[in-house]
Amino acid sequence: xxxxxxxxxxxxxxxxxxxxxxxxxxxxxxxxxxxxxxxxxxxxxxxxxxxxxxxxxxxxxxxxxxxxxxxxxxxxxxxxxxxxxxxxxxxxxxxxxxxxxxxxxxxxxxxxxxxxxxxxxxxxxxxxxxxxxxxxxxxxxxxxxxxxxxxxxxxxxxxxxxxxxxxxxxxxxxxxxxxxxxxxxxxxxxxxxxxxxxxxxxxxxxxxxxxxxxxxxxxxxxxxxxxxxxxxxxxxxxxxxxxxxxxxxxxxxxxxxxxxxxxxxxxxxxxxxxxxxxxxxxxxxxxxxxxxxxxxxxxxxxxxxxxxxxxxxxxxxxxxxxxxxxxxxxxxxxxxxxxxxxxxxxxxxxxxxxxxxxxxxxxxxxxxxxxxxxxxxxxxxxxxxxxxxxxxxxxxxxxxxxxxxxxxxxxxxxxxxxxxxxxxxxxxxxxxxxxxxxxxxxxxxxxxxxxxxxxxxxxxxxxxxx
Ligand code: GLU
Numbered sequence: 001x002x003x004x005x006x007x008x009x010x011x012x013x014x015x016x017x018x019x020x021x022x023x024x025x026x027x028x029x030x031x032x033x034x035x036x037x038x039x040x041x042x043x044x045x046x047x048x049x050x051x052x053x054x055x056x057x058x059x060x061x062x063x064x065x066x067x068x069x070x071x072x073x074x075x076x077x078x079x080x081x082x083x084x085x086x087x088x089x090x091x092x093x094x095x096x097x098x099x100x101x102x103x104x105x106x107x108x109x110x111x112x113x114x115x116x117x118x119x120x121x122x123x124x125x126x127x128x129x130x131x132x133x134x135x136x137x138x139x140x141x142x143x144x145x146x147x148x149x150x151x152x153x154x155x156x157x158x159x160x161x162x163x164x165x166x167x168x169x170x171x172x173x174x175x176x177x178x179x180x181x182x183x184x185x186x187x188x189x190x191x192x193x194x195x196x197x198x199x200x201x202x203x204x205x206x207x208x209x210x211x212x213x214x215x216x217x218x219x220x221x222x223x224x225x226x227x228x229x230x231x232x233x234x235x236x237x238x239x240x241x242x243x244x245x246x247x248x249x250x251x252x253x254x255x256x257x258x259x260x261x262x263x264x265x266x267x268x269x270x271x272x273x274x275x276x277x278x279x280x281x282x283x284x285x286x287x288x289x290x291x292x293x294x295x296x297x298x299x300x301x302x303x304x305x306x307x308x309x310x311x312x313x314x315x316x317x318x319x320x321x322x323x324x325x326x327x328x329x330x331x332x333x334x335x336x337x338x339x340x341x342x343x344x345x346x347x348x349x350x351x352x353x354x355x356x357x358x359x360x361x362x363x364x365x366x367x368x369x370x371x372x373x374x375x376x377x378x379x380x381x382x383x384x385x386x387x388x389x390x391x392x393x394x395x396x397x398x399x400x401x402x403x404x405x406x407x408x409x410x411x412x413x414x415x416x417x418x419x420x421x422x423x424x425x426x427x428x429x430x431x432x433x434x435x436x437x438x439x440x441x442x443x444x445x446x447x448x449x450x451x452x453x454x455x456x457x458x459x460x461x462x463x464x465x466x
Contacts, residue, residue, distance in 0.1 A: 009041025
């Protein structure tokens with residue numbers, strides 16, 4: 001089952017296919033993958049789908065697609081739903097060893113016990129009443145129609161591990177309730193299948209959110225009870241909103257699909273998620289390989305990192321501004337907005353989202369609505385039209401043309417450039433016109449200057465709107 005690799009590192013990302021990947025679990029997936037790849041190790045994608053009612057096949061597919069979009073690759077897949085027999089064997093073994101014991105309390109009875117313990121100033125730890133039941137007690141309870149759930153009898157030891165992020169950790173098992181491993185309906189909680197899989201699949205490192213820290217203590221003991229060697233653990237601090245205090249409902253459910261639909265670059269998402277909570281700078285990277293090369297799990301700290309979508313938008317823009325044409329080309333082609341390297345060099349600095357390139361593609365090569373805002377600019381545009389240099393054009397053409405216009409009309413600064421920009425692009429802002437003009441070309445430029453001038457005349461003769 002363990003993917004063949006010469007590296008001793010095998011990690012797993014273990015989503016429950018009960019929903020889409022959100023930023024929090026995408027981060028866990030990414031960190032696992034970066035850690036493994038950096039070490040030359042393997043990644044297992046394990047679907048924790050023991051909850052048959054809530055697990056869905058379409059979520060399995062969506063999770064695969066989202067991971068692929070993010071740039072996470074994996075070497076093997078496993079489904080817990082296919083391993084029920086294996087878990088049942090372990091459950092039988094633990095029952096035979098007296099490690100799993102039957103308990104019959106209802107949730108209400110358990111809650112009552114906990115309330116009473118708290119009222120007496122005691123910690124609300126399960127009192128092991130189930131362990132004291134005789135065969136007769138059990139028969140009587142079952143005759144009442146009760147079905148047992150099964151708890152793991154923990155040994156009262158200090159459970160220790162060296163966490164790659166949190167440093168030395170320990171939990172006194174005497175302070176933990178014996179965990180329920182099997183529900184009354186016979187279904188398994190996550191604890192046991194996860195340990196059995198990690199053992200069977202040769203998982204060397206378990207990297208997950210710090211919400212699992214207590215599970216880890218129990219799972220380490222369970223692994224040893226099953227004669228296994230516990231994996232190395234790393235618990236990442238959970239993301240919070242910019243305001244702190246956990247991720248809000250809105251951000252907590254922000255899915256990778258939302259980010260993709262928003263037109264963000266997967267590499268920007270990856271660069272942010274891989275570095276949030278580390279001592280490394282959040283900065284654009286050229287490739288997943290570059291992100292991998294700079295990855296070091298020991299750079300993660302215990303402080304709670306803040307996830308701010310505005311940071312992601314800014315990082316996305318910075319990434320685009322430095323992206324080379326070869327990297328952008330496939331996406332530009334899909335948008336029907338590939339205007340070649342010169343086009344990309346001209347427009348990339350003006351993009352927040354890659355899809356914005358489509359608008360500039362139309363400006364450079366397509367159809368736009370030329371504008372002329374003031375009647376007095378119409379004559380200027382006609383002069384500009386007459387002064388347009390002959391082709392071939394290059395990066396100097398803009399300077400030659402506007403220099404001549406300045407001398408001829410006395411206009412300068414905004415008065416010189418803005419009417420030209422509005423006429424040639426239909427917009428008040430945009431890429432450097434020296435780079436854009438050769439792409440627009442003489443024929444389109446003449447046409448736009450003509451049409452803008454006519455529009456300017458229209459301004460002059462149009463009746464004032466009152
Ligand atoms: N399916 C579990 C979860 O999504 C896996 C936790 C783990 O990584 O062990 O929380």
